[in-house]
Structures are given as structure tokens and as C-alpha cells.
Amino acid sequence: MRADDGQTIRLLTRLFVRRLLDNDLVSPHADRHDSLGVVYAVVLSLAVFITFFVSTPYLAAYILLPGPTALSALPDRFLFIAASLSVSALAALLVWDALALEARDAAILGPLPLAPWAITRAKLLAALVFGVMFSVAVNVVPSILYPTFLTMNLRGVTVVGIGRLIAAHAISVIMAGLLGFFAILAARGVLRLAFGERGFKRVSSGAQSLFVVAAVTGLLLTPTISGQTIREWVAGTVASPVAAVPVLWHLGLNESIAGTVVADAPAVMPRRLSMPAWMRRDDEEHRAGYRALRPNFEALARWAWLVVPAVVSLAVVAFVWNNRRLPEQTAALRRHSPARTALLRVAQRLTRANPEAQAGFFFTLQTLARSGPHRMIVAISIAAALTLPSVLLVVSSAAIKGSASPLPLGLLAMQVTVQLVLVAGFRYAVVVPAELVANWSIRMAWPGDERGYLAGGKHAALLAAIAVPALVLMPLHVAVFGSVVGLVHGLLGSLFAVAALDAVFLGYRKVPFACTYLPLGDPKLLWSLGGATLLAVPYALASLERSALTSPAWTAAFVASLAGIVLAIKVVDRVRRREPQPLDFDERPAPPTQRLGVFERMAVDD
Amino acid sequence: MLDVRHLTKYYSAVAAIRDVSFTVAPGTIVGLLGPNGSGKSTTVSILTGLREASGGEVWFNGSNVATALVEYKAHVGYVPEEAHLYSFLSGREHLQLVGRLRRITEPLLTNKIAALLELFGLMPAADQSMSGYSKGMRQKVLIMASLLHDPDVLILDEPESGLDLTAGLVLRHLIPILAARGKIVVYSSHLLDRVERLCADVVVLHRGRIVAHGPVPQLRAMIESSASLEDVVAELVSTVDPERTARDIAEVAALRP
Numbered sequence: 134m135r136a137d138d139g140q141t142i143r144l145l146t147r148l149f150v151r152r153l154l155d156n157d158l159v160s161p162h163a164d165r166h167d168s169l170g171v172v173y174a175v176v177l178s179l180a181v182f183i184t185f186f187v188s189t190p191y192l193a194a195y196i197l198l199p200g201p202t203a204l205s206a207l208p209d210r211f212l213f214i215a216a217s218l219s220v221s222a223l224a225a226l227l228v229w230d231a232l233a234l235e236a237r238d239a240a241i242l243g244p245l246p247l248a249p250w251a252i253t254r255a256k257l258l259a260a261l262v263f264g265v266m267f268s269v270a271v272n273v274v275p276s277i278l279y280p281t282f283l284t285m286n287l288r289g290v291t292v293v294g295i296g297r298l299i300a301a302h303a304i305s306v307i308m309a310g311l312l313g314f315f316a317i318l319a320a321r322g323v324l325r326l327a328f329g330e331r332g333f334k335r336v337s338s339g340a341q342s343l344f345v346v347a348a349v350t351g352l353l354l355t356p357t358i359s360g361q362t363i364r365e366w367v368a369g370t371v372a373s374p375v376a377a378v379p380v381l382w383h384l385g386l387n388e389s390i391a392g393t394v395v396a397d398a399p400a401v402m403p404r405r406l407s408m409p410a411w412m413r414r415d416d417e418e419h420r421a422g423y424r425a426l427r428p429n430f431e432a433l434a435r436w437a438w439l440v441v442p443a444v445v446s447l448a449v450v451a452f453v454w455n456n457r458r459l460p461e462q463t464a465a466l467r468r469h470s471p472a473r474t475a476l477l478r479v480a481q482r483l484t485r486a487n488p489e490a491q492a493g494f495f496f497t498l499q500t501l502a503r504s505g506p507h508r509m510i511v512a513i514s515i516a517a518a519l520t521l522p523s524v525l526l527v528v529s530s531a532a533i534k535g536s537a538s539p540l541p542l543g544l545l546a547m548q549v550t551v552q553l554v555l556v557a558g559f560r561y562a563v564v565v566p567a568e569l570v571a572n573w574s575i576r577m578a579w580p581g582d583e584r585g586y587l588a589g590g591k592h593a594a595l596l597a598a599i600a601v602p603a604l605v606l607m608p609l610h611v612a613v614f615g616s617v618v619g620l621v622h623g624l625l626g627s628l629f630a631v632a633a634l635d636a637v638f639l640g641y642r643k644v645p646f647a648c649t650y651l652p653l654g655d656p657k658l659l660w661s662l663g664g665a666t667l668l669a670v671p672y673a674l675a676s677l678e679r680s681a682l683t684s685p686a687w688t689a690a691f692v693a694s695l696a697g698i699v700l701a702i703k704v705v706d707r708v709r710r711r712e713p714q715p716l717d718f719d720e721r722p723a724p725p726t727q728r729l730g731v732f733e734r735m736a737v738d739d
Numbered sequence: 740m741l742d743v744r745h746l747t748k749y750y751s752a753v754a755a756i757r758d759v760s761f762t763v764a765p766g767t768i769v770g771l772l773g774p775n776g777s778g779k780s781t782t783v784s785i786l787t788g789l790r791e792a793s794g795g796e797v798w799f800n801g802s803n804v805a806t807a808l809v810e811y812k813a814h815v816g817y818v819p820e821e822a823h824l825y826s827f828l829s830g831r832e833h834l835q836l837v838g839r840l841r842r843i844t845e846p847l848l849t850n851k852i853a854a855l856l857e858l859f860g861l862m863p864a865a866d867q868s869m870s871g872y873s874k875g876m877r878q879k880v881l882i883m884a885s886l887l888h889d890p891d892v893l894i895l896d897e898p899e900s901g902l903d904l905t906a907g908l909v910l911r912h913l914i915p916i917l918a919a920r921g922k923i924v925v926y927s928s929h930l931l932d933r934v935e936r937l938c939a940d941v942v943v944l945h946r947g948r949i950v951a952h953g954p955v956p957q958l959r960a961m962i963e964s965s966a967s968l969e970d971v972v973a974e975l976v977s978t979v980d981p982e983r984t985a986r987d988i989a990e991v992a993a994l995r996p
Binding site: 491503578 | 841
């Protein structure tokens, strides 16, 4: 390789890394450094918050013994490792299309006198750099904080011991992150190999969505796994689910590198306090329990050392083979099934009365199903909608055992939770533009009144986020509650979700998917409020519903009240939209000086 | 009647166009000419209503379009210079989206789209994603979308860009037919022979100002020795000696380490 080849590859690698970091399709006005700063700050503050939250018992304990600490740290480490794996996998999924050479790379770089292998190599290097950078950036702060907090009140652990714990934590979570990232790259490569270029184009978006659902579901379900379960999985007394196996390998890696720094630390009591005999016994029992797991940790660690390089190698080999030639711009031939064509005809007939509503309905479904960023939002919403009911089912099955009520709250709250999560996801999706550079076509054809178009969009949401989940859950409700109560429950939940859908669009005076993206005004407050609402409201509604379902009269009154609420919101919405408002398709976020309120202060001073 | 009155547009402190005025009567094709950066695209985007002017007005059929922009856009068909389209839609889906937003009823829209797709030779690719379309195919979609609602004003910005020979010929025949039916056509292009052949009136822009405006024979008469529109435009807007510049470029290109 000549020296100028190296320079070319470095230059191309920088270009491709920039492409991985950039998202010029969503907001051409965005400052990359600003966006990256915000994203990194959000990820980092979440990581720091979780670290503090997980470490609270260790920071608050006045007497902390090594034995119980060694065992109670296992689920914490499991959580950190699972989070690193899932978040890194999600990062790879976010840049799914940019993980291979694209047609536009070929269009721009193809005419230049560059060897194809140089372009392929630079793209691969960019993916490697991005994966490593991401994994390190996400994990570095928790790797320092968690072991420090864990041992803060363990007076017998030395500074060298803490250093070893930090190294063990850092190596295991970063390797888990690399596994998550490169597993996605490898899966993409294998799919591309298996299906060929054309076939891959057909399955790519489905596979991406499926992986997002899996990663987010895994991430959300991890905190619900108890320490006892993890110990049983490590000991092998209970078979672990397949999804937990890579996490257990890295848990083993962490413990094998950390050694018995905590478990063998001397139990040091605070001054003027002596350790009672029962406490000593308890400490010893826990130490023994931990030591019994040590051989299993070593065995698990060996898998981690083997699997991570194997997955990275597979990803590299598949990448190199798939990208040995520059891609060609080929039209994806689409053969529509007769069922799809028939469904499309029915939908067209049903919506033909209002062309604008028809435009809104179809464009919403097309964007949600086909646009990259929107598929991602939908997949994350579906993952959240799958996870929360799973947790609610676990909670309610425990409640069914201990309760005489045939209508457990957890089960009653399930449908509305799913529908509200999907409605919230949809509400977020509409503010993300489908393809900003193409929005001129909607601007030119815009009829000046958003009501029809928005109604069509909401009908699409009604179908996808409310009707489909209600129908999917109906058999479960009928099986558990009986046919009449099951049907009534489905209707009640759907009515409430319709009210929620109308409510979240009350103040919305823009064109879904066609205006510039404006960040949330106060994300901290809104996300917290949204999260609390998603948890509290379904339970409150379920509680009311349980009372209402005790008699037919009450049930009828409850249905009528919900229908009244839906109607009231629709009337308010209609009144608010009576006066058409001028639309700004190209609204830009306030510059940082305005966000800080500097201009307002200057005006007051003047 | 489309009446452009003293249009001015500033980007920050830089004037892209200044005091641009011209009128287009129904049934007339007006050509917009000028070198890169002369203000053609800015003028076109203001005429379409996609961009607001810093000063001046556009009047259509006796009313200021700024006061009724949506109503005005309902009369306008536009083919932009860059074929930016929703790449995840198929050609047919894009036409359906535009047609529905323009409140065209479903049976009429379906028939129009099918007929246009057939006439433009795009039927075989009608249901494929536009991400795989060539530039010419995208251009055909843009032209079809601009014609769907039978507009009174047709604004075409480099409409032949990427079109194959046949489609280009069809377009060149189509524009006079539309004009003969009373449409107002604004045709912006670099292809001077096309403008010369199609347009009754020509507006020549240079550095944001109109440097010439009138029928082609009148422009020729302005510069006595000129034989073609190309020579007229070169005379009006050129600040460099093209031959000398070409020689200089060849010299720079020949430089070697």
C-alpha cells in the first residue's frame, strides 16, 4: 500500500464516520456538533442517573458487608451489561443503511480514480471506529462511577482493588457493547449474503424493525429480572433464556477479571461498633454462595472471549464479501399480493369521500411503513407496547393468585397501555419529516386547511395504533373475562384511546411528516410527565372500569361517559380549528441565544 | 394575467433579485434566461409561492397572490429544477398524494394518473419505489404532477433536464398546445435554442436585475450584429471573454506536478 493510499483511506474513513454521525435528511439546518452534544448528553445523563439509582443502596448503607455486596452486585452488573449490549445494537440499527456502501457512495466516489477495495476498506474502518467509539463513550462514566459507589462504604477494599473493579466493569460492558454493535453488522451481512442484493432490499426494513423491537424489549425487560433468577441462571440450576446468554457471558467476564476483590475483602465495621455473630454468619454464608459461583463465572467468561472476536470477524468477512463491488442503483421490483391489492381497494373506497383525508390516510401509512426514521420510531413504540403488557401480565398473574377479584387491574390496564404507547409513538412520529427536501410537493398542493388531511392521518393511527391492538388482544380478553366482558372491555379501552388520540392533537396546527423537526420545548418535564401518564392513567381507568363492570347499568353509564369525553374533545378540536391558520412548513428552532432568554433580557434592559 | 411587480429578494444583506417586473398574458410562454446566480431560481420560487419576496408583488388575475396564496397555488403547476421526491413512494403513489391534496375526485384522479403514466411511458415502473427511478423518470413524474389539476399557470424550471429524446420532443410539443389553450407558461432554462423556439417573450436576468425583456426579434434588433438568441444573451450578461476563459481553463487543466 502506498503512502497516498493510506491518506485516501483516512480521508474516506472520516467522510464515512461523518455520514454515520450526520442525519442530513431530517434537518438540513441542524448543527452537527449541537445535535451530537445533545444526543451524547442525553445518553450520558441517563447512564449517570441509572448508575446513581442502582448504587443508592450501597451509598445509603451505614454497614455494608462484602458477602451480601458481592451477590447483590450481580443483578446490577447484569443490568449494565444488558443495557450496553442493547443500546449499542440500537445505535447500529439507527445507522442500518449507512452500515454498507450505498448507491450514493457509488454515485459520488465511483467516478473518482479510487480502487473499490479502498472505498470498502474505508467504510469498514468507519463502522469499526463508530462501533468502538460509541461503546466506549456510553460506558466510560458508569464504569468509573459504579465500582466507586459500590465500594464507598466497604471499608476493607483497597484502592488497587477498586481499580481492578473499574477495569473489569469497563472491559465487560465495552465488550458487550461491541458484541451488540457487531452482532447487528454481522446479521445485516449474513442476511445480505443469504438473500442477495435484490432480496435484501425487500427484507431489510422488516429485519431492521424486528431487531429494534428485540433490542428495546430486552432493554426494558432487564430491570424486572431478580437477583435470585440471575444467580440461578449462572449456577445452571435454571436454564436461562437464549436472549440472556450473551449477557451472562459478559457477567462471567466481569466477575472473572474482578476476582474476589469484594468477596474476600475484610468486613470492617464503623468505629466503636462490633459485628454481631448473626451478621458475621450472614456475611460468611453470602461469601460462600458467591464463591460457589466462581467456576461458572470462569466458564462463562471463556465464551465471552471467544464469541466477541468471532462475531466481529463474521461481521468483517460478510462486510468485505458483500461490498467487494460498488452497489448499483437498481429499482426494487415490487409485486403486490392480491390480498394487499384488495385491501388497498377497500381502503380507497372507504376514504374516497374526502380526497384530502384520503391523502392524509395513505401518506401516513406509507411513511410509517417505509421511511427509515419512522420505521425506527414505530419499532421502538411496538417494543415498548410489547414490554409494558408483559410486565403487567407478570404483575397481574401474581395478583390473580392472591386476589379474589376475577378482574385483575394489571390485565384490565393492558390494552389501554398498549394503545397509549402506540398513540404516543405516533404523535412523536408525525413531527419528524418524511423527506424534508421533498416537502415542496405538499407545499405546492396544500389546500390551506389542515382538517381533512389531519383527519386522514388520525384515521390511519386509529387503524394501526388502536383497532389492530384491540383486535389482537381480543382473544385473550374473551378467554380471561368471558365473551361479553371481553368485548365491552375492548370497546371501553378503544374509546379511551380514541379520546387520547384526539387530545394529543388538540394543539397541533402543522402538516404531519411535512414540516421541519422542532425539538421538544422542555424534554425533561414532558418525558417525565408522559412516562408517569402512561403508567398511571391505564391503572386509574382500569380501576374505574372494574367498578363499572359490576353491573350492566354502571357499564352503560361508563361507556356513555367515555363516548361523551370523545365527543367533547372532538367538539373542542373542531372549534379550535374553525379559523384556518397560516402554516410555516419551514419553521426553525430558536437559536441558542433565544433559548437562553438573552434577547428577552436585553429587551427588558433596554 | 400574471403580473410581476418590482420583485426584490434579499438573503441576509445580499440581494438575489432587484426590481424584477414583467407580465405574462394567458396563452403566452415567457422564457427566463440568465447565467448561474442571475436570480432565475429565486424569481421562480417566488412565482410559485414557495418563497416570500422581500419587496414587490405578484398579481394573478387582478389579485395580489400574497393575500390568497393557497388559492393562487391551486392554479399553479410547477416543475422544479431539482427532482426531489419522496423516494419511498412509487410514481403512482406520489401522483395520488398530489392529486388528492388538490381535491381531485377519486375516479377522475385514477383515470388521469393511468392515462398520464401510459402516455409518458412510465406505466411499467408506476408501482415501483421512486428510489430506483432514473433522473428522467423522476422528471416525468414531476411533469405529470404539475399537469394533474389542469393549472392556469405552468412554471417550468429546466423541465427537460434528464428527459430522453422522445419525452423531450413530446414536452416541446405539449407546451405550445397548453399555451394555445390559454395557459400562462413561464419557462426557465439554460437551453437557449429551446427558449428561442418556444417562447414569445424572453426575460434576461443578470446579477438579479432584468437586463433585457421582450420578444426574441426585438432582442436581436437590440444588438445589430446578433444572429441568434445565444449571441444576444452572451452580449448582455457576459462579463468575460468566453474564448479567452476557455483557453485559460485548458491551461489550468494542463498543469501537472
